[in-house]
Amino acid sequence: MSVNPYEMAVKQLKKAIDVLGYDETVFNVLKVPQRVLEVSIPVRMDNGKVKVFIGYRVQHNNALGPYKGGVRYHPEVTKDEVVALAMWMTWKCSVAGLPYGGAKGGVKVDPRKLSMRELEELSRGYIRAIAPIIGPYKDIPAPDVYTNPQVMAWYMDEYGKLKGYNVPGVVTAKPVELWGSYGRKEATGYGVAIAAKTASRKYGIPFEGARVAVQGYGNVGYYSALFMHQWGAKIVAISDSKGGIYHPQGLDPVKVKSFKNRTGTVVGYTDAKKGITNEQLLTLEDIDILVPAAIENVITVENADKVHAKIIVEGANGPVTPEADEILFKKGVVVVPDIIANAGGVIVSYYEWVQNLQGIQWDLNKVLKMLEDKMVSALDKIYRKYYSLGTDLRTAAHALAVERVVNAMKLRGWL
Ligand code: NAD
Numbered sequence: 001m002s003v004n005p006y007e008m009a010v011k012q013l014k015k016a017i018d019v020l021g022y023d024e025t026v027f028n029v030l031k032v033p034q035r036v037l038e039v040s041i042p043v044r045m046d047n048g049k050v051k052v053f054i055g056y057r058v059q060h061n062n063a064l065g066p067y068k069g070g071v072r073y074h075p076e077v078t079k080d081e082v083v084a085l086a087m088w089m090t091w092k093c094s095v096a097g098l099p100y101g102g103a104k105g106g107v108k109v110d111p112r113k114l115s116m117r118e119l120e121e122l123s124r125g126y127i128r129a130i131a132p133i134i135g136p137y138k139d140i141p142a143p144d145v146y147t148n149p150q151v152m153a154w155y156m157d158e159y160g161k162l163k164g165y166n167v168p169g170v171v172t173a174k175p176v177e178l179w180g181s182y183g184r185k186e187a188t189g190y191g192v193a194i195a196a197k198t199a200s201r202k203y204g205i206p207f208e209g210a211r212v213a214v215q216g217y218g219n220v221g222y223y224s225a226l227f228m229h230q231w232g233a234k235i236v237a238i239s240d241s242k243g244g245i246y247h248p249q250g251l252d253p254v255k256v257k258s259f260k261n262r263t264g265t266v267v268g269y270t271d272a273k274k275g276i277t278n279e280q281l282l283t284l285e286d287i288d289i290l291v292p293a294a295i296e297n298v299i300t301v302e303n304a305d306k307v308h309a310k311i312i313v314e315g316a317n318g319p320v321t322p323e324a325d326e327i328l329f330k331k332g333v334v335v336v337p338d339i340i341a342n343a344g345g346v347i348v349s350y351y352e353w354v355q356n357l358q359g360i361q362w363d364l365n366k367v368l369k370m371l372e373d374k375m376v377s378a379l380d381k382i383y384r385k386y387y388s389l390g391t392d393l394r395t396a397a398h399a400l401a402v403e404r405v406v407n408a409m410k411l412r413g414w415l
Pocket of ligand 1: 221294
């Protein structure tokens with residue numbers, strides 16, 4: 001990220017506080033996390049030497065319930081970044097209507113340079129180090145960048161060893177075979193597709209036949225495209241890190257995915273009309289809905305003015321910069337913000353936790369139906385706030401999220 005993520009998070013909070021008319025005290029309480037734990041994790045590497053890695057667990061606010069948030073393994077992880085991400089989780093859980101507070105974890109490491117054994121030892125070491133402050137009723141980690149269901153399985157196993165019994169509800173997004181939930185892998189894309197369908201209905205664009213471009217064809221991009229296609233939209237453009245493809249009559253998401261699985265990229269897909277660049281995808285003239293589902297900061301002051309889509313649904317975290325937001329707002333482009341658009345993952349994580357606490361497993365249809373209900377209800381409340389405040393959707397979503405947390409804090413007697 002080019003901007004300091006903590007400064008950006010604090011700015012967003014300030015904007016929400018001002019819109020809500022809260023005083024300085026509320027801002028001062030919420031701009032800092034409740035707890036920051038820094039740990040060192042010694043790992044015996046395959047060469048026999050011990051290397052020490054630095055990790056964090058940041059717990060921002062638990063007024064609404066136990067802390068919840070992913071763990072990121074990345075060489076660029078900083079404390080500031082983890083604090084910002086923890087704060088965003090507080091808003092994301094709040095706006096989605098979940099009984100959770102916000103947290104985030106990070107380990108400064110390039111996991112691609114570790115062997116499987118080293119990665120497992122690091123993961124078990126990290127969970128031992130943060131074990132005193134996590135638990136199914138305290139703080140429930142999940143995956144983020146470069147962590148996955150296998151890492152969650154190690155976390156659960158190691159935590160269970162410390163406790164002396166199996167504690168599945170301590171982490172979510174575990175493998176389905178090991179207390180994970182059906183629907184977790186589809187969840188974020190499914191939620192993005194619902195956010196897109198809801199927005200197009202609100203803005204009078206028939207979803208049936210709506211023209212969509214999707215940037216990024218990993219977990220979020222693929223499932224977003226798949227469900228939007230199934231619900232009648234036309235996916236006219238798709239890209240990944242190597243470039244993009246375009247067809248005015250629409251692409252078949254499943255066929256594109258199997259091509260990418262075979263070749264490693266969507267580029268060169270045989271049924272496409274032409275190849276395009278990522279920049280061209282973002283500024284295509286004949287699209288209604290744009291779904292950036294790859295990385296942050298792709299719509300900036302440089303290209304915001306050239307965006308022709310009527311609706312942007314943020315599948316990725318932070319794809320639109322704050323300056324670009326202002327340009328898009330003036331142009332009348334609707335941006336469905338990441339904190340709700342990509343909340344499907346954390347919503348199904350919540351359902352996984354509920355299943356774990358009860359020792360049951362629901363089927364895929366039940367999970368997706370419950371996800372849809374939760375997304376629709378959260379989006380309805382955001383739109384109502386948006387109409388009453390007259391701001392952009394992002395500010396409305398943040399305001400709603402902050403308001404819920406502040407109400408909970410007041411009822412608890414914290415403010
Ligand atoms: P992923 O690794 O499965 O896929 C990422 C995709 O983006 C890949 O197709 C990759 O080729 C493409 N990509 C990478 N750099 C690119 C670039 N410069 N230009 C165009 N494409 C590029 O990741 P994912 O799980 O799909 O996550 C995507 C985004 O969604 C991230 O911002 C992530 O934080 C966010 N997100 C994911 C989830 C989830 O449940 N997976 C939940 C919330 C938010």
